[in-house]
Amino acid sequence: MTINILISDPLSEDGIYPLRQEKELDLNIVSNTGLSPAELKGIIKDFDVLLVRSQTKVTREIIEAADNLKLIGRAGVGVDNIDLEAATEKGIIVVNAPDGNTNSAAEHTTAMIMALARHIPHAHMSLQEGRWDRKKFVGVELKNKTLGVVGFGRIGQEVAHRAKGNRMNVIAYDPFLTAEKAEKAGVAYGSVEDVAKVADFITVHTPLLDSTRHMINEDIFKIMKDDVRIINCARGGIIDEDALYAAIESGKVAGAALDVMEEEPFVGHKLLDLPQVIATPHLGASTIEAQESVAVDVSNDILSYFKFGSVLNPVNMPSVPKDMVAKVEPFFDLGYKIGNLVSHLTDEAINEINIYYSGDLANFDVRPLTNNTVKGILTRNLGNHVNNVNARYLAERNDIKVNEHKSTRAKAFLNSITVELVTDHTTHKIKGTLLAGLGARIVQVNDYVVDIVPDGHILMIRHTDKPGAIGLVGTLLADQNINIATMQVGRTSEGGDAIMVLSVDYAVENVDFLKQQKNIFDVKAINL
Numbered sequence: 230m231t232i233n234i235l236i237s238d239p240l241s242e243d244g245i246y247p248l249r250q251e252k253e254l255d256l257n258i259v260s261n262t263g264l265s266p267a268e269l270k271g272i273i274k275d276f277d278v279l280l281v282r283s284q285t286k287v288t289r290e291i292i293e294a295a296d297n298l299k300l301i302g303r304a305g306v307g308v309d310n311i312d313l314e315a316a317t318e319k320g321i322i323v324v325n326a327p328d329g330n331t332n333s334a335a336e337h338t339t340a341m342i343m344a345l346a347r348h349i350p351h352a353h354m355s356l357q358e359g360r361w362d363r364k365k366f367v368g369v370e371l372k373n374k375t376l377g378v379v380g381f382g383r384i385g386q387e388v389a390h391r392a393k394g395n396r397m398n399v400i401a402y403d404p405f406l407t408a409e410k411a412e413k414a415g416v417a418y419g420s421v422e423d424v425a426k427v428a429d430f431i432t433v434h435t436p437l438l439d440s441t442r443h444m445i446n447e448d449i450f451k452i453m454k455d456d457v458r459i460i461n462c463a464r465g466g467i468i469d470e471d472a473l474y475a476a477i478e479s480g481k482v483a484g485a486a487l488d489v490m491e492e493e494p495f496v497g498h499k500l501l502d503l504p505q506v507i508a509t510p511h512l513g514a515s516t517i518e519a520q521e522s523v524a525v526d527v528s529n530d531i532l533s534y535f536k537f538g539s540v541l542n543p544v545n546m547p548s549v550p551k552d553m554v555a556k557v558e559p560f561f562d563l564g565y566k567i568g569n570l571v572s573h574l575t576d577e578a579i580n581e582i583n584i585y586y587s588g589d590l591a592n593f594d595v596r597p598l599t600n601n602t603v604k605g606i607l608t609r610n611l612g613n614h615v616n617n618v619n620a621r622y623l624a625e626r627n628d629i630k631v632n633e634h635k636s637t638r639a640k641a642f643l644n645s646i647t648v649e650l651v652t653d654h655t656t657h658k659i660k661g662t663l664l665a666g667l668g669a670r671i672v673q674v675n676d677y678v679v680d681i682v683p684d685g686h687i688l689m690i691r692h693t694d695k696p697g698a699i700g701l702v703g704t705l706l707a708d709q710n711i712n713i714a715t716m717q718v719g720r721t722s723e724g725g726d727a728i729m730v731l732s733v734d735y736a737v738e739n740v741d742f743l744k745q746q747k748n749i750f751d752v753k754a755i756n757l
């Protein structure tokens with residue numbers, strides 16, 4: 230199968246080298262940059278992979294037209310140019326490159342802080358214009374000043390580290406910043422207001438979220454120290470640009486260094502007319518090293534996805550370390566099959582899915598396994614568009630609660646997975662295990678103990694335990710020329726409810742001839 234890859238933003242050629250030299254997969258790489266949204270929408274259905282930086286806006290409209298798209302790769306950190314909800318709904322995995330440009334962005338921020346403190350761009354321009362103006366460009370030192378870092382993630386921490394090298398004091402705010410982490414990084418910490426009140430320079434390093442949009446606003450500017458300097462090398466929109474403009478005009482803010490703004494490109498923005506502002510056109514990640522690194526990271530994830538079904542940097546799937554995935558991977562198929570089998574035990578709407586992991590398996594991060602199991606359950610009614618990316622989302626959208634339960638205590642089996650479906654009136658469950666050397670087995674269906682190989686074509690027949698029931702089913706199947714490969718019978722009590730599970734050689738399309746029998750009250754034909 231040819232995998233069609235569209236690169237719609239300029240990417241480092243060295244970075245996509247892993248894709249270019251791939252031999253095992255048949256890749257068709259198309260580079261087509263600068264497409265309009267309508268042009269992209271027109272061609273996207275032909276592609277399995279879309280590889281972007283930040284210019285391409287991967288909107289819901291584009292995603293809805295992307296009938297064959299399986300993966301969107303973002304060569305960079307921020308995924309605000311991708312409609313993640315739409316991608317998840319459509320089962321498209323989004324991967325990014327979260328580490329590749331950290332250093333580049335931190336160095337750019339540091340350069341901006343220094344350039345701002347010493348008026349370097351304006352001094353340079355004045356010199357170019359033929360002036361020798363030494364008085365006009367008197368700057369301030371960083372030593373003993375306080376840098377406020379809002380957003381203490383990868384880049385925030387690197388910027389803080391460099392600021393300490395410049396003998397600055399650092400105070401940070403991040404909802405995930407604990408006293409212990411702050412102490413380890415050698416920084417003070419507090420709320421965003423605490424940072425605003427004491428900092429001489431404030432740099433923001435959060436993603437743009439509903440909670441961070443305009444978090445640096447008029448109220449926050451009011452409580453800042455006079456002559457504070459503001460830096461944004463993260464995302465436009467974190468700082469309210471009108472409030473910043475007013476704060477500079479009023480003299481409260483001595484200067485601002487901006488690599489990003491709410492609308493990009495921001496050529497002609499009113500903030501650029503202010504002499505206190507310096508700016509770069511979103512260059513934080515624009516180094517040869519970072520561009521190569523982010524493109525290599527996403528390229529490797531594309532290859533990993535198509536070869537092994539797992540990726541290192543998923544944005545809309547749980548990120549589980551490779552060695553953990555390796556531990557649970559052998560159970561993927563079993564989880565899917567148990568899920569699919571149990572879904573056939575009821576036709577009622579499911580309220581709750583309980584997945585019980587026991588034995589060794591309970592020591593691992595089983596989220597990818599849960600996704601695959603839920604996929605098995607939902608596939609019966611939702612069809613093939615359910616995949617590991619959207620299974621949990623689709624369960625949620627259908628008001629189905631998914632609960633994972635873990636117990637390291639192994640009973641009869643070293644490891645087992647039990648999937649229970651709860652509806653308004655019933656609870657159904659199936660338990661399976663992997664037997665060393667023998668492979669997957671279903672060992673329990675509701676209260677019946679069984680031993681079934683979950684493979685091929687299965688008939689699950691619920692009936693009343695009466696003499697001759699097995700013979701009758703055998704004869705009826707023989708009449709239809711259906712050969713039985715294996716048969717398992719379980720019952721709760723003599724003469725009570727019983728179950729027959731048969732594996733047959735061919736798919737049974739119509740089971741009415743079985744359902745019409747007096748003592749048979751349910752028949753399900755399942756193809757695994």
Ligand code: NAD
Nearest residue numbers: 306307334380381382383384403434435436462463513514
């Ligand atoms: P990260 O995920 O490592 O760090 C972001 C931090 O922001 C997290 O620690 C998070 O807890 C924190 N945060 C979230 N909400 C917050 C809030 N309300 N208040 C304070 N902190 C909050 O991300 P990163 O790799 O450090 O990237 C930071 C930003 O820089 C992102 O917006 C990214 O897109 C941007 N970026 C820009 C460039 C560029 O070219 N200018 C380059 C790389 C990254």
Ligand code: MLT
Nearest residue numbers: 282283304305306307514
């Ligand atoms: C990012 O979020 O990684 C940056 O904005 C870099 C970019 O893609 O230009």
